[in-house]
Amino acid sequence: MKFNYPTGSKATTPKMSQAKVSMPPIYGKRGMSLEEELNESNAYYLSHGVAVIHKKPTPIQIVKVDYPKRSAAQIKEAYFSKASTTDYNGVYRGKYIDFDAKETTNSTSFPLSNFHEHQINHMKDCEKVGGICFTIIKFVKLNKIFLLKTKDLFQFWDSKENGGRKSIPLSVFEEQGYQLEYQMNPLIPYLKAVDKIIENL
Amino acid sequence: MKFNYPTGSKATTPKMSQAKVSMPPIYGKRGMSLEEELNESNAYYLSHGVAVIHKKPTPIQIVKVDYPKRSAAQIKEAYFSKASTTDYNGVYRGKYIDFDAKETTNSTSFPLSNFHEHQINHMKDCEKVGGICFTIIKFVKLNKIFLLKTKDLFQFWDSKENGGRKSIPLSVFEEQGYQLEYQMNPLIPYLKAVDKIIENL
Numbered sequence: 001m002k003f004n005y006p007t008g009s010k011a012t013t014p015k016m017s018q019a020k021v022s023m024p025p026i027y028g029k030r031g032m033s034l035e036e037e038l039n040e041s042n043a044y045y046l047s048h049g050v051a052v053i054h055k056k057p058t059p060i061q062i063v064k065v066d067y068p069k070r071s072a073a074q075i076k077e078a079y080f081s082k083a084s085t086t087d088y089n090g091v092y093r094g095k096y097i098d099f100d101a102k103e104t105t106n107s108t109s110f111p112l113s114n115f116h117e118h119q120i121n122h123m124k125d126c127e128k129v130g131g132i133c134f135t136i137i138k139f140v141k142l143n144k145i146f147l148l149k150t151k152d153l154f155q156f157w158d159s160k161e162n163g164g165r166k167s168i169p170l171s172v173f174e175e176q177g178y179q180l181e182y183q184m185n186p187l188i189p190y191l192k193a194v195d196k197i198i199e200n201l
Numbered sequence: 202m203k204f205n206y207p208t209g210s211k212a213t214t215p216k217m218s219q220a221k222v223s224m225p226p227i228y229g230k231r232g233m234s235l236e237e238e239l240n241e242s243n244a245y246y247l248s249h250g251v252a253v254i255h256k257k258p259t260p261i262q263i264v265k266v267d268y269p270k271r272s273a274a275q276i277k278e279a280y281f282s283k284a285s286t287t288d289y290n291g292v293y294r295g296k297y298i299d300f301d302a303k304e305t306t307n308s309t310s311f312p313l314s315n316f317h318e319h320q321i322n323h324m325k326d327c328e329k330v331g332g333i334c335f336t337i338i339k340f341v342k343l344n345k346i347f348l349l350k351t352k353d354l355f356q357f358w359d360s361k362e363n364g365g366r367k368s369i370p371l372s373v374f375e376e377q378g379y380q381l382e383y384q385m386n387p388l389i390p391y392l393k394a395v396d397k398i399i400e401n402l
Contacts (some may be wrong), residue, residue: 006323052326057260060276075261078276085255089290091299094331096292130295180324 034103034138034145038088041186045092047089051191053090053097059083062102085122086133092191093198096131099121103138110137112160120157123150132197136180136190137173147193208399230306235339235346235368239289242387246293250375252392254291254298260284286323287334293392294399297332299324304339309340310368324351333398337381337391338374347378 012199032040045051064077083105086100100123101113123133127150135153143167156168173179178193233241236256246252265278287301301324305313323335328351336354341347348367357369374380379394 004260046326049326049329051330052323052332057258059204059258059265059278060261064355072280075276075279075281078261078279079273080276091297091327091332093204094296096297098292117204125247125250126292127250128250131253131292 023107032097034101034136035087037187038101038136038190041188041190042088042090044186045191051090051092053088053092055088056083056085082116082118084118088121094195095198096126097194098126098131098133099135100139101136103140105140106167107139107141109169110139110173111167112157113166115153115157120154124154132194132201134194134197136188137177139170139173142170144173145180145182145188147180147190148173148177149197152176168197213252235302235337236288238388239302239337239391242389242391243289243291244328245387252293252298253305254289254293256331257284257286260347283317283321284320287320291396296393296399297327299332299334300315301335302337304341304347306341307373308340308342309401310370311340311374312368313358314367316354316358321355325355333395333402335395335398337389338378340371343371345374346381346389347374348381348391349374349378350398353377 039055042051042053042055045053056061059081060075060077060078061076061081064075066074066076080142086098089096089098090100091097091166100115102110104110104114115139118163126133133150135148135150137148138143152166156172160166176197180188182191183189209377243252243254243256246254260282261276261279262282263276263279265276267275267277269275287299289296289302290299292298301316301320303311305311305315328333334351336349336351337346338349351375354369357366357373361367379387379397381391381394384390
């Protein structure tokens with residue numbers, strides 16, 4: 001599925017070989033991770049009153065804290081804990097939005113090993129009570145970003161659990177996902193794809 | 202405003218001086234903080250497919266991490282950062298739910314200094330895009346818990362900003378809030394009060 005603009009005009013993928021363009025295509029900012037790109041997009045959405053969506057803080061298990069006099073408490077020993085939910089959540093059009101964002105250096109498929117079972121279960125739980133979940137995947141080498149509906153993700157996940165293939169082919173993203181094209185503001189306009197999901201509820 | 206059960210029967214506050222009761226009133230579990238009580242309530246709601254609501258991890262600014270061979274990465278220096286949002290969020294009846302929970306040892310009023318301006322602004326932002334926000338306050342010495350609508354909180358907050366009083370009197374909680382009575386499961390049935398908020402949207 002190709003993501004088009006609301007006006008109905010076709011969205012086109014900027015190509016590296018594109019010639020005679022008056023405006024250079026936007027490729028995302030050099031060196032920015034998908035997380036940084038999404039944080040910047042969310043900051044735009046927030047400041048324009050469109051949506052309130054944040055990345056959750058990294059869960060940390062704190063073991064030892066020092067409380068020095070006259071200065072801030074200092075954590076001296078702590079460990080990263082496994083995330084029990086997804087990375088991002090928030091509110092858009094009154095709806096609860098919940099998603100994970102992942103990058104892959106793979107160019108032909110997305111390995112399902114990037115997901116943990118509790119993240120999948122969390123999304124299933126959220127959807128049961130009316131939340132809108134999805135995943136945003138960036139194929140770094142292709143510089144392509146897709147939003148994939150949970151329906152498609154769960155289908156491949158459940159199939160893997162039953163001995164099926166361990167990755168989602170790029171073609172599935174191209175045919176069933178929404179391709180997200182970089183633009184000026186917000187950098188990754190993923191809520192346009194969420195509009196489509198809401199329309200089809 | 203007194204919170205009653207959906208059947209229309211009056212909810213009564215268990216009193217310390219109450220005599221001749223066949224069942225002892227539930228006071229919450231000894232030594233449990235409001236946070237622990239809410240986490241337990243949320244675990245109940247989650248396991249019963251009612252709602253998916255989690256406490257967000259504490260935001261930490263990590264300064265130094267060791268990566269020892271053959272063992273987990275160890276955080277050696279980190280600091281607590283100021284929360285830029287509220288403590289809890291999630292989804293219930295398809296709605297985005299967002300709230301903060303605070304305890305006070307004060308018995309006659311709740312000091313507004315317990316809130317940071319960015320928490321208030323976060324709730325205002327969420328409501329603008331259709332989220333449902335509120336706050337849960339426990340008067341520890343009274344063993345009373347109230348859910349207060351943002352409308353009432355914002356009114357006192359904005360008044361304070363304009364030189365008004367710096368706390369919310371207990372009577373406001375009693376008259377305009379929903380009192381939450383401990384019960385077996387979930388321990389704090391706060392979503393019953395959220396139902397009232399949704400009904401009055």
